[in-house]
Amino acid sequence: MAQALGAAVIDEEASLATRAAWLYFAGGFTQAEVAARLNVPSVKAHRLISRASRDGLIRVFVDGPVAECFHLEEAIKQRWGIEFCHVSPDIGESGLPLKTLGLAGAAFLRSQLESGGEMVIGIGHGRTLAAAVAHLPQVPGTKARFVSLLGGLTRKFSASPFDVIHRLAERTGAEAYVMPMPVFANTAADRAVLVSQIGIADVFALARSATLMFAGIGEARAEGSLVASGMLRADEVADLERAGVEGEILSHFLGADGRVIETPLSQRSISVGVEDLHGRRVVAIAGGPSKTSAIRAVLNSDFLKGLITDEATARRLVGPIPGA
Known part of the structure; x- marks a missing residue:
């Protein structure tokens, strides 16, 4: 029927x-x-x-x-006015559903690359984004270029385990431009010096021109990936929590209502600016029980044009759907 x-x-x-x-x-x-x-x-x-x-x-x-996922996708698009939503089916994963999200993210990336034409794809950080790239098959012959949207080094100046730009280049043979800098500079003055360097300024210009910005979503929790990856200290996350931060995207911190919260970290963030996100095609990939509030905050910001999430998270975002 x-x-x-x-x-x-x-x-x-x-x-x-x-x-x-x-x-x-x-x-x-x-x-x-x-x-x-x-x-x-x-x-x-x-x-x-x-x-x-x-x-x-x-x-x-x-x-x-999947009919249930279709209903959830439509509910999310209507509630937050985004253009695109993909809800990946529940396959029984506990905690962070990396497999189902990784497959969905890889399918999305593949469709963008196979659509043809020249494009610049800006790439963020995150375990889920890394899982999407891990599931991406070889896609040779693409005319796309990839560029980092924020710094890719931790406080110890080791490469972030969630930095995916190099793996994308390997799978596609495409040009990839990295930002070999920490996510957060020591001071705002240091940030200004770093981003003005020859070469780095060119990468930033390319990032601002990205046709698509594909990013993960972070949360202000001491147990979250921002601390685990070495990008932030636990005391810095505690300061973010006290300031009312619920979610993070591309090193920009947001309250529950989606408003941008300026913190001392904001002035030191080496990433594309808030002004570069407005009106752009920004697609986020995120899910899992701990990320619901963070995802809702980013949806409330009006930055997003698209969201890839999992079925259980989508249900928490929208609640019961009449008639579904």
């Missing part, structure tokens, strides 16, 4: 087949586990997985809408 949803029609059986494919091929579930998860007989689980393969849904990625 087909259910009409605006201009789109979602086939409920096709939706179930897509979810079965995600669980089986992406989640690594056995056929019996898929059956238990979907509450269907084992023979039907086999039939759903076979249909997904027969219908051409199984390639490097699983293509096709």
Whole structure:
């Protein structure tokens, strides 16, 4: 039975087949586990997985809408007025759902690269963004160029484990421009000197011209990735919490209502400016139980044109959807 949803029609059986494919091929579930998860007989689980393969849904990625995710995508787009939203199906991961988000992020990047034409793609930081690049297959012949949107060194001047620009260059053969500087300078004066250097200023100019800015979302928590990666100290995050910071994107700190909160760190941030985000095509990838408030804060900022998140996080963002 087909259910009409605006201009789109979602086939409920096709939706179930897509979810079965995600669980089986992406989640690594056995056929019996898929059956238990979907509450269907084992023979039907086999039939759903076979249909997904027969219908051409199984390639490097699983293509096709899951009805529940479709409802969540539409709800998020309408509530926050963004142009694009992809909600990746739940495959039973605990904590940060890196696998399902990584697959969804890789599919998004692949679609951008295969669309053809010259483009500049600005890249941020984050574990989820790194997972997306890890799942990206070889995409040769692209005309895209990649550029870092912020510094890529930690306080110890080691490369960030979440710096993905080099891996993108390896997978695509494209030109990649890095910012070989810390995320935060020691002082505002040091920042001014660093970004004015020959070469660095050119990279910043390229970053500001990015056709697409693809970024992760951070949270102001001592247990979060900003501290774990060495970008911030625990006491600095405590200061951010006291200032009312809920979320972070590209080293800009936001309150729950989406307003930008200026802190001493803001003046030392080596990244594209807030003014460079307004009106640009900024797409964020983020999810997991601890990120909900941070994602909502960034959505409230009006910076985003698109969001890639997971099913459980999307449900927390929007709450129950009548009729879904």
